[in-house]
Amino acid sequence: MTHIVVDPVTRIEGHLRIEAEVENGSVQNAWSSATMFRGIELILRGRDPRDAWAFAQRICGVCTTVHAIASIRAVEDAIGAEPPPNARLLRQIIMATQMIQDHVVHFYHLHALDWVDIVSALSADPAATARLAQSISDWPLSSAVYFRGVQERVQTFVDRGQLGPFGNAYWGHPSYRLPPEANLLAVAHYLEALDWQREVVKIHAILGGKNPHLQNFLVGGMASPVDPNEQASINVGSIAQMKSLAADALEFVTKVYMPDLMAIASFYTDWAAIGGGVGNYMSYGEYPEGEAPNAPMFLPSGIIRNRDLANVLPLDPGLITESVTHSWYEDRDGAPLHPFQGETNPSYTGPAPPYDRLDTEGKYSWLKSPRYDGAPMEVGPLARMLVAYGRGHPRVQELVGSVLSQLGVGPEVLFSTLGRVAARGIETQLLAERLDGWIDELAENMGRGDLRIADNSKWDPSSWPREATGAGMHEAPRGSLGHWVHIRDGSIANYQCIVPSTWNAGPRDGQGQPGPYEAALLGTPVADLEQPIEILRTVHSFDPCIACGVHVLDGRGNLRAKVKVL
């Protein structure tokens, strides 16, 4: 038995450490640890709940919009504000754009290099690459001249001696399987996606102004006026621009992302039997298609236990708890708490850095262990697609069926590392197809003269009850995000967040049940203990984002002194 440590896990937001025991070439036991403290809850206490979203959107460096959405929903739930249809549609467009951009960036810039060998791409034959590209898609950038240019561009970059995003990798590792031409094709699209991702988010700029952080969220609705004929509003011109950007996004996803995903996956079908994990999946549901509290969701909510797709159970948020048995927080009596009762009292008892091993028998992570009805749940694109598939979503069933038949495999392979990668692509395709419809609905409302964007009736705190609690749920790109707020006398008495990566990357609970990363790593092959690329493949397939932990790091990556209890 060899104990190995991957720290930090690279190409993610935030700081994640994996410890694993490897025997006979596969992982026998694994522990996932976030070595950064998260403490947004402490910042929000005592503040005006209407301002909470602006603080919450600073939690994470990459997904600002998602925390803003969860926060305003939590406060609206508490005070009873009811956003009008235009606010719902504006949020829908913002959320879907974020999801599409985020998934494409994850695939090409954070995950592809686990499957694609850059060094091999440099030796590819550009003419053969052109033939390959033209055989899988009619995307126009596919000539031999184009691919030779890409090779030269990457070679120039590498020759500078600063590998940048191509550093810290295991180039030449025997588990890279793509032929050089497939590697070059993927590298070309890595570069194209860099430009593409900055185009698609222009939808956010149209809706929320030029500030990189959207400023148009508002408890009760949105602060972006809509008026077809008004220059300073979202008008017919903005609608046309958004429709054009949405069409470009759909074309890129259909002609570049999905064909690449299928081409790469076909070389790695053994990963459909690796990385399964806890086998329980949760989705809060997202994209409400109406105003009523029980309006249907474009992506349905639900719970899957033990991989049973035939019995998707209804979601009851009252069954969510968090335990801190293995987390660096004060643990009064060891009982798991619902987020409304949740506490954030940091108490670091781990080793002083630098250290070789964490005390995995005791406390070993800054993440808590969220559970649903006592069970660990995987969240994210795979969970959402499985819940939608199980509930009979026609387009999801169609897309899943098409992917499975192209790879020549059955639905059982979805519960895997490759299943996670495929589900993210399927979800991107699904949302890129749907986005244009939401823009149309907004335009139709405006055309009918419905220009309402906010419910102002609950703005004044004197209209609120003395005490109120609210929950704001959102399916963010990485999975189920929940904010829970307790308001007393007009200000925040308690605030708790459970972020997607806490569900997925959290440590064992009081019963000793491993979290989804820990379970998914069991049985993962490791060919070379010095280069555990296989561990990265499975962990990256979840799209970790641990930056939601507000960090207490210095520039040299060391944990600073002791964490102070505020």
Add this chain to the structure above:
Amino acid sequence: MTSEGVPRLCVLGLGNLLCRDDGLGVVAVQRLLAQYRLGPGVVALDGGTLGMSLMSHVADVPSLLLVDAVELDEPPGTLVQLTGENVALAAAQRLSVHQVGVVDLLDGLRLTGRYPESLHLMGLVPETTQLGVDLSPAVEDRLPDLVHRVAERIEALGFTAVPIPLAPDGGHEVHAGSDPVGHHVAVGL
């Protein structure tokens, strides 16, 4: 915010406002915008910790001036100025607290052929980056100087940054926010 097309100079404040001095670059840009009227061709933005997502704001902009917390073995509040290749090297050597975001951003610009012709970094050595929304005394003390130097640099690069006169109460004029529904929008961030 410039009104005409693609700006020729982008001043980008970086950092996390929830981590005390970590957010000093963002605070410096907020104060720059409150205290100076920026001339044509200049845009000053609060980039937070967005990293590569900022590409849409800085791609093809000829001059880029980053304002950030910079880790050095110097006393807190020490002013740091770097230009050209030294900015990328400092980022790669993790001198900037936002090494990951800045490195991703600069690499992305280089790989797509949209790297700025002139690149600058100005900042202060932080005292603490622990959780909290206020700056340390050492950084707060030197921040006016940093803002002043950033304005000077804008001028030196051929643009204008004109001080806005103080209002009678000693504060700067406050521009009415674009709050279309007549509510106060979250303050302080």
